[in-house]
Amino acid sequence: MSRNLISIQDFSKEEILEVLKMAAGFEKNPSQPIFRDKVVASIFFEPSTRTRLSFETAANRLGARVIGFSDAGNTSVTKGETIKDTIKMVSNYADLIVMRHPLEGSARYASEISPVPVINAGDGSNQHPSQTLLDLYSIQKTQGRLDNLFINMVGDLKYGRTVHSLLQAMSHFNPTFLFTAPEELKLPNEYKEYLRKRNIRFEETRNLSDGICQSDILYMTRVQRERFTDAIEYERVKNVYSLNNSMLDGAKPNMKILHPLPRVNEIALDVDNSDHAYYFDQAKNGVYTRMAIITKLFS
Amino acid sequence: MQMEKHLKVSAIKNGTVLDHIPAEQLFKVIDILGLSCISNQITFGTNLDSKLLGKKAIIKISDRYFESDEINRIALIAPQAKINIIQNFKVVEKRVLSIPSSIKGIAKCMNPVCVTNHQPIETLFTTITDENELKLLCHYCEKITDKENLKIISNN
Ligand SMILES: [Zn+2]
Numbered sequence: 081m082s083r084n085l086i087s088i089q090d091f092s093k094e095e096i097l098e099v100l101k102m103a104a105g106f107e108k109n110p111s112q113p114i115f116r117d118k119v120v121a122s123i124f125f126e127p128s129t130r131t132r133l134s135f136e137t138a139a140n141r142l143g144a145r146v147i148g149f150s151d152a153g154n155t156s157v158t159k160g161e162t163i164k165d166t167i168k169m170v171s172n173y174a175d176l177i178v179m180r181h182p183l184e185g186s187a188r189y190a191s192e193i194s195p196v197p198v199i200n201a202g203d204g205s206n207q208h209p210s211q212t213l214l215d216l217y218s219i220q221k222t223q224g225r226l227d228n229l230f231i232n233m234v235g236d237l238k239y240g241r242t243v244h245s246l247l248q249a250m251s252h253f254n255p256t257f258l259f260t261a262p263e264e265l266k267l268p269n270e271y272k273e274y275l276r277k278r279n280i281r282f283e284e285t286r287n288l289s290d291g292i293c294q295s296d297i298l299y300m301t302r303v304q305r306e307r308f309t310d311a312i313e314y315e316r317v318k319n320v321y322s323l324n325n326s327m328l329d330g331a332k333p334n335m336k337i338l339h340p341l342p343r344v345n346e347i348a349l350d351v352d353n354s355d356h357a358y359y360f361d362q363a364k365n366g367v368y369t370r371m372a373i374i375t376k377l378f379s
Numbered sequence: 380m381q382m383e384k385h386l387k388v389s390a391i392k393n394g395t396v397l398d399h400i401p402a403e404q405l406f407k408v409i410d411i412l413g414l415s416c417i418s419n420q421i422t423f424g425t426n427l428d429s430k431l432l433g434k435k436a437i438i439k440i441s442d443r444y445f446e447s448d449e450i451n452r453i454a455l456i457a458p459q460a461k462i463n464i465i466q467n468f469k470v471v472e473k474r475v476l477s478i479p480s481s482i483k484g485i486a487k488c489m490n491p492v493c494v495t496n497h498q499p500i501e502t503l504f505t506t507i508t509d510e511n512e513l514k515l516l517c518h519y520c521e522k523i524t525d526k527e528n529l530k531i532i533s534n535n
Contacts, residue, residue: 186519
């Protein structure tokens with residue numbers, strides 16, 4: 081049984097399903113102050129308001145007290161304190177640590193030093209497993225199942241950590257993938273190799289209109305300017321990967337659009353009122369999923 | 380010819396001879412095994428002709444024997460190396476290297492934003508052999524370092 085949540089790969093299929101089931105329970109009854117005696121440290125070495133508020137709300141709804149910092153700017157960290165020393169100090173006060181850090185692998189390292197459980201709330205572009213679990217929860221909730229779905233992932237498939245973790249997690253459930261990305265942001269070979277080894281079907285396209293009508297899930301990601309060396313190339317790609325309402329005409333009725341947020345140009349505002357839009361509900365599911373993760377690591 | 384070969388391999392009385400090291404990896408092997416910090420007699424030759432490698436190097440260490448775990452660490456850069464155990468001028472045992480399943484502290488992670496490149500942490504990798512090529516999967520950042528980008532951390 082996992083004591084920490086660092087990478088989605090640390091959770092077995094059974095553990096993933098267990099968390100999703102608990103999350104459904106918390107959605108039905110979100111106020112369950114079962115950890116009134118616990119202190120949760122929320123330590124964010126780089127700011128991420130969205131993730132931090134979601135975790136802190138989850139901890140508060142479980143009755144736990146929250147301590148921590150929301151960016152490293154005014155802490156001893158800027159004075160050159162090592163991750164090790166910060167973790168040693170914080171674990172003296174807290175029963176669980178939620179940590180966000182720009183260095184990749186920092187959460188794994190923290191979990192090896194910390195005597196209390198650690199949840200990775202994002203380590204650079206590596207892993208962000210609570211996001212993956214809330215994506216899975218959203219998929220299961222909207223589709224009624226996780227098995228045998230057609231998942232179309234769109235945008236930055238090269239650097240997008242949510243994409244990589246989600247494809248690893250979905251691999252337990254016999255999906256079919258379509259990867260829609262510009263040449264510069266194609267899915268790296270190591271992930272294609274990962275899928276081939278597991279006999280999971282996938283195709284690739286550069287054209288966003290290609291797979292919309294087959295998809296059960298359209299998983300949109302942000303195409304970030306800083307990923308491009310060529311500014312003109314960014315401008316071109318940015319407009320090609322923009323979803324608008326007229327493109328959804330042939331979509332299956334059950335199809336839902338997910339996006340880890342914040343969005344920029346990838347989804348036009350006219351999509352928001354469509355029955356297919358699910359990205360705002362998806363964010364709300366984050367609190368229930370994080371309540372489930374905290375509960376699992378405490379028990 | 381036979382005589383020359385014989386001399387190259389076993390001209391120490393007791394100890395270990397490491398043969399078939401790619402010539403360009405000689406100093407890295409010395410580094411990984413920490414040979415520059417021990418007081419044993421060591422001789423080495425490099426740029427010797429080799430059918431297998433083109434140019435090879437050879438290291439002879441008197442009165443020093445290695446545990447498998449210790450010697451297997453050089454499999455990273457000299458996978459075809461042969462280990463000869465010498466006693467009384469004779470080869471009494473020949474060993475080949477096997478690639479260890481994990482590698483601790485020898486290699487550097489190629490990911491510039493990996494935590495191991497910024498904090499005082501010993502690196503740790505799982506080895507993957509993919510189409511006969513050895514790759515290292517970082518335990519921390521989960522990124523792969525391939526042979527082309529492999530950098531050895533000095534032991535000194
Ligand atoms: Zn690394």
